[in-house]
Amino acid sequence: xxxxxxxxxxxxxxxxxxxxxxxxxxxxxxxxxxxxxxxxxxxxxxxxxxxxxxxxxxxxxxxxxxxxxxxxxxxxxxxxxxxxxxx
Amino acid sequence: xxxxxxxxxxxxxxxxxxxxxxxxxxxxxxxxxxxxxxxxxxxxxxxxxxxxxxxxxxxxxxxxxxxxxxxxxxxxxxxxxxxxxxxxxxxxxxxxxxxxxxxxxxxxxxxxxxxxxxxxxxxxxxxxxxxxxxxxxxxxxxxxxxxxxxxxxxxxxxxxxxxxxxxxxxxxxxxxxxxxxxxxxxxxxxxxxxxxxxxxxxxxxxxxxxxxxxxxxxxxxxxxxxxxxxxxxxxxxxxxxxxxxxxxxxxxxxxxxxxxxxxxxxxxxxxxxxxxxxxxxxxxxxxxxxxxxxxxxxxxxxxxxxxxxxxxxxxxxxxxxxxxxxxxxxxxxxxxxxxxxxxxxxxxxxxxxxxxxxxxxxxxxxxxxxxxxxxxxxxxxxxxxxxxxxxxxxxxxxxxxxxxxxxxxxxxx
Ligand SMILES: Cc1cc2nc3c(=O)[nH]c(=O)nc-3n(C[C@H](O)[C@H](O)[C@H](O)COP(=O)(O)OP(=O)(O)OC[C@H]3O[C@@H](n4cnc5c(N)ncnc54)[C@H](O)[C@@H]3O)c2cc1C
Numbered sequence: 001x002x003x004x005x006x007x008x009x010x011x012x013x014x015x016x017x018x019x020x021x022x023x024x025x026x027x028x029x030x031x032x033x034x035x036x037x038x039x040x041x042x043x044x045x046x047x048x049x050x051x052x053x054x055x056x057x058x059x060x061x062x063x064x065x066x067x068x069x070x071x072x073x074x075x076x077x078x079x080x081x082x083x084x085x086x087x
Numbered sequence: 088x089x090x091x092x093x094x095x096x097x098x099x100x101x102x103x104x105x106x107x108x109x110x111x112x113x114x115x116x117x118x119x120x121x122x123x124x125x126x127x128x129x130x131x132x133x134x135x136x137x138x139x140x141x142x143x144x145x146x147x148x149x150x151x152x153x154x155x156x157x158x159x160x161x162x163x164x165x166x167x168x169x170x171x172x173x174x175x176x177x178x179x180x181x182x183x184x185x186x187x188x189x190x191x192x193x194x195x196x197x198x199x200x201x202x203x204x205x206x207x208x209x210x211x212x213x214x215x216x217x218x219x220x221x222x223x224x225x226x227x228x229x230x231x232x233x234x235x236x237x238x239x240x241x242x243x244x245x246x247x248x249x250x251x252x253x254x255x256x257x258x259x260x261x262x263x264x265x266x267x268x269x270x271x272x273x274x275x276x277x278x279x280x281x282x283x284x285x286x287x288x289x290x291x292x293x294x295x296x297x298x299x300x301x302x303x304x305x306x307x308x309x310x311x312x313x314x315x316x317x318x319x320x321x322x323x324x325x326x327x328x329x330x331x332x333x334x335x336x337x338x339x340x341x342x343x344x345x346x347x348x349x350x351x352x353x354x355x356x357x358x359x360x361x362x363x364x365x366x367x368x369x370x371x372x373x374x375x376x377x378x379x380x381x382x383x384x385x386x387x388x389x390x391x392x393x394x395x396x397x398x399x400x401x402x403x404x405x406x407x408x409x410x411x412x413x414x415x416x417x418x419x420x421x422x423x424x425x426x427x428x429x430x431x432x433x434x435x436x437x438x439x440x441x442x443x444x445x446x447x448x449x450x451x452x453x454x455x456x457x458x459x460x461x462x463x464x465x466x467x468x469x470x471x472x473x474x475x476x477x478x479x480x481x482x483x484x485x486x487x488x489x490x491x492x493x494x495x496x497x498x499x500x
């Protein structure tokens with residue numbers, strides 16, 4: 001992967017981006033068990049596959065989502081969180 | 088020319104000595120199955136046979152032995168870690184390494200060079216002092232030195248780093264060493280095989296069979312094998328194996344790359360590491376500079392290499408050694424590093440009975456090969472982890488009892 005498409009700024013060199021890890025749903029801290037919370041804090045889905053990830057376009061300060069295959073490094077699409085359907 | 092050589096040259100048969108038998112068909116069952124024929128898996132097999140007389144063991148390797156991170160690392164062996172648990176553990180490994188060529192009857196080119204972790208900032212100096220104190224407390228030879236002592240050990244080094252990041256001092260670690268990595272895998276394989284362990288190359292584990300919370304067998308590309316003890320020692324492939332048994336871990340995979348220069352006459356005696364410049368370098372017995380950097384910045388399950396890596400690395404290495412600008416990089420490669428949040432490994436038992444994990448070796452596991460083999464063999468034989476690896480247990484994450492080694496493990500390897 002040499003280029004990535006920022007939903008705001010278009011296609012930019014990968015050096016302008018920072019990886020933010022896989023998108024994950026936070027369990028409700030008031031109702032979940034201690035071990036569910038520990039799993040949320042520490043455990044990750046490390047196996048390869050198509051993942052929804054956080055990426056950051058550093059110069060413009062834009063956080064967005066990229067759907068990327070972590071085995072082939074191919075990005076299917078990128079979008080702002082919550083605007084998945086907008087494109 | 089010796090006559091023997093002449094005779095050998097004229098003969099049409101050249102039987103090279105084999106290191107281990109060419110096993111092809113696995114048996115129906117084994118007392119233990121080890122997934123992964125890297126240094127760790129092979130060492131565990133060796134100590135199972137040697138220390139506990141358990142020889143009905145199969146090592147299953149999907150490629151060829153030592154073809155994973157064992158044959159891809161930059162071979163730095165040291166014990167100057169940050170936590171007392173880490174220092175004790177890696178020190179035990181260094182001690183085994185020192186006599187390992189003798190024990191395995193194979194020259195591992197184990198070469199003690201001394202290791203400098205350079206500090207370019209006051210905060211880095213603080214970490215060096217901290218590590219030195221922990222090391223001394225545990226009885227490991229490490230101390231903080233100033234620029235004069237670094238220059239004396241390596242007069243070629245530009246202490247100002249081309250004015251970019253002047254060196255204030257370093258953590259010096261006398262036992263720091265390099266070794267021939269693939270020979271470590273071959274040596275353990277050879278001796279394990281001699282005691283009866285069977286090593287299967289080109290044999291992939293595709294599933295793990297369980298019944299009532301216990302391991303009962305493994306599916307492989309060469310058929311089903313029943314066993315009630317399975318060790319996973321697959322480094323960068325760990326999440327694929329733990330997924331087979333629904334075991335959650337914090338491990339994520341990032342590529343780690345390295346490269347070598349063209350060979351030169353010996354000039355670099357010590358091992359140098361700079362966390363700030365993301366560089367570590369030593370000179371191999373072949374004369375090549377062996378160089379590495381930090382992890383690739385995002386998750387990726389691949390051993391591809393990239394131009395970005397050599398570009399970044401050479402920029403920094405020429406800050407340290409401006410004269411290297413004329414020297415060529417001749418080879419580069421990558422491995423898949425299994426990274427944990429606290430930069431300590433994950434070793435021992437798991438909630439699944441009979442399933443043992445040796446993983447989370449990231450960028451630092453080559454130095455641990457002997458001691459991890461020994462302690463995992465003990466864990467499997469007694470179904471109980473020895474004290475030496477208790478703080479590396481998987482359950483530490485649920486207990487919020489992490490073993491924070493980042494200050495000593497990242498970049499430094
Ligand atoms: C570039 C680089 C530099 C490094 N530098 C250092 C260093 O200087 N010092 C240091 O201490 N450490 C270093 N490391 C880390 C070190 O190399 C590893 O932590 C260590 O070699 C891990 O050994 P292992 O035996 O656990 O894994 P590996 O050697 O990777 O062996 C695992 C084996 O499992 C096999 N396998 C995987 N899945 C399956 C399956 N399903 N069935 C059968 N077989 C399977 C693989 O083919 C592989 O051969 C470095 C790593 C890299 C990549």
